[in-house]
Amino acid sequence: MFEKILIANRGEIALRIIRTCKEMGIKTVAVYSTVDKDSLHVRFADEAVCIGPPASSESYLSIPRIMAAVEITNADAVHPGYGFLSENANFAEVCSEYGVKFIGPSADMIRQMGDKITAKETMIKAKVPVVPGSDGQVKSVKEGLKIADKIGYPIILKATAGGGGKGMRIVNNPDDFESQMNKAQAEANASFGNDAMYLEKFVVEPRHVEIQIIGDQYGRVVHLSERDCSIQRRHQKLVEEAPSPFVDAKLRDKMGKAAIKAGKSINYEGVGTVEFLVDKFKNFYFMEMNTRIQVEHPVTEEVINRDLIKEQIKVAAGEKLTGQNYYPTMHAIECRINAEDVYKDFRPSPGTITSFHSPKGQGVRVDTHVYAGYAVPPFYDSMIAKLICKAETREECIKKMARALDEFIIEGIKTTVPFHQQLMKDERFLKGNVTTKFIEDFELK
Numbered sequence: 001m002f003e004k005i006l007i008a009n010r011g012e013i014a015l016r017i018i019r020t021c022k023e024m025g026i027k028t029v030a031v032y033s034t035v036d037k038d039s040l041h042v043r044f045a046d047e048a049v050c051i052g053p054p055a056s057s058e059s060y061l062s063i064p065r066i067m068a069a070v071e072i073t074n075a076d077a078v079h080p081g082y083g084f085l086s087e088n089a090n091f092a093e094v095c096s097e098y099g100v101k102f103i104g105p106s107a108d109m110i111r112q113m114g115d116k117i118t119a120k121e122t123m124i125k126a127k128v129p130v131v132p133g134s135d136g137q138v139k140s141v142k143e144g145l146k147i148a149d150k151i152g153y154p155i156i157l158k159a160t161a162g163g164g165g166k167g168m169r170i171v172n173n174p175d176d177f178e179s180q181m182n183k184a185q186a187e188a189n190a191s192f193g194n195d196a197m198y199l200e201k202f203v204v205e206p207r208h209v210e211i212q213i214i215g216d217q218y219g220r221v222v223h224l225s226e227r228d229c230s231i232q233r234r235h236q237k238l239v240e241e242a243p244s245p246f247v248d249a250k251l252r253d254k255m256g257k258a259a260i261k262a263g264k265s266i267n268y269e270g271v272g273t274v275e276f277l278v279d280k281f282k283n284f285y286f287m288e289m290n291t292r293i294q295v296e297h298p299v300t301e302e303v304i305n306r307d308l309i310k311e312q313i314k315v316a317a318g319e320k321l322t323g324q325n326y327y328p329t330m331h332a333i334e335c336r337i338n339a340e341d342v343y344k345d346f347r348p349s350p351g352t353i354t355s356f357h358s359p360k361g362q363g364v365r366v367d368t369h370v371y372a373g374y375a376v377p378p379f380y381d382s383m384i385a386k387l388i389c390k391a392e393t394r395e396e397c398i399k400k401m402a403r404a405l406d407e408f409i410i411e412g413i414k415t416t417v418p419f420h421q422q423l424m425k426d427e428r429f430l431k432g433n434v435t436t437k438f439i440e441d442f443e444l445k
């Protein structure tokens with residue numbers, strides 16, 4: 001087992017990782033930017049190293065600065081958390097060249113899933129269902145029009161370097177093709193410096209259902225069932241739950257098997273998530289694979305009663321999996337509490353939290369790094385807490401969440417709490433009738 005893990009991250013996930021390390025008897029190193037010097041991850045870690053100024057590019061995203069911290073503290077492993085360098089193949093490579101274990105998959109596995117055309121080709125070979133579309137890159141408008149004509153409109157153009165909705169455009173008819181392709185390419189170029197595009201049939205009003213998997217260093221891959229993340233706004237998830245209200249045991253089994261095939265096809269090591277689009281007929285299609293621990297991992301933890309960070313560290317250290325899959329025994333929902341003003345288009349609302357009281361009680365979990373007096377910096381992600389509730393049934397879980405949200409006191413900044421309070425009373429949400437189009441039709445009162 002590792003002796004000392006350096007956590008290349010900040011906020012709630014850095015704290016979350018430190019907690020598990022302590023329980024496992026592993027020493028921890030925090031890294032921090034100057035604006036985070038009073039953060040709890042700095043206080044709770046055994047050692048802490050300042051790695052630079054607030055700008056991420058000069059601190060949490062700086063490979064040389066993080067490697068310098070590894071060097072001076074003699075850490076034998078690095079946990080990247082989510083965001084920042086967690087899916088950076090170069091970072092994984094530098095760690096391995098330096099002889100420090102990157103807690104996650106190899107650089108090659110990250111690269112294979114990072115390029116969306118390569119990922120899709122890999123899935124086709126592995127016989128994982130994918131959305132019908134172009135065979136790789138669409139090189140011209142003329143070629144794209146021909147393919148779109150064959151598969152039928154609407155179609156969606158996607159950037160091969162993309163993910164998370166950037167460089168994506170829906171095309172409803174051939175007349176719009178050229179202008180939409182130009183827009184998607186311009187956006188992809190600006191975001192990724194790569195304007196390569198591919199094309200797919202557009203799945204109308206899909207659900208976003210993802211399967212959590214874990215692979216060990218000996219070729220074994222198991223699944224930990226699904227999460228439903230259909231409630232998103234501009235590709236930012238707001239609510240996640242497990243199990244999905246739309247997934248029955250039969251579909252879970254089929255999707256679980258497909259996700260395992262996906263993982264095995266690249267010899268996947270570590271925790272990962274295979275994202276699928278699910279249509280109203282329960283057809284499912286591979287969308288992307290995330291090669292990191294995700295924000296919403298606690299909903300899975302709550303329903304299968306396992307610590308995913310612990311499992312992640314164990315496989316990274318070379319432990320074997322037993323080979324069994326995990327199935328939900330409870331229902332869990334996570335609400336993301338962001339420092340945002342929901343009445344002003346979810347605009348960021350950084351500043352000092354003047355008072356903070358988090359909800360408590362049976363079945364209530366709050367993962368957060370903030371406290372009364374904490375100043376939310378404007379430099380990073382706006383998420384300040386995750387409220388996770390669990391109960392025997394979805395209905396009870398929603399009631400518990402509504403109660404817990406009413407107990408949340410956060411003063412000094414605006415948060416997404418009012419959005420969630422309204423959602424927990426929404427007729428369609430209560431029925432589990434949610435697709436990725438839900439928020440578009442949702443009106444905040």
Ligand code: MV4
Nearest residue numbers: 131156163164165200201202203208232288436
């Ligand atoms: C799609 C789609 C419909 N059909 N692909 C959005 C983010 C990126 N990961 C892929 N996305 C989508 N791809 C086809 N062929 C609809 C979306 C999509 C979406 C997917 C998941 C969650 C929220 C979404 C919101 C809008 C569009």
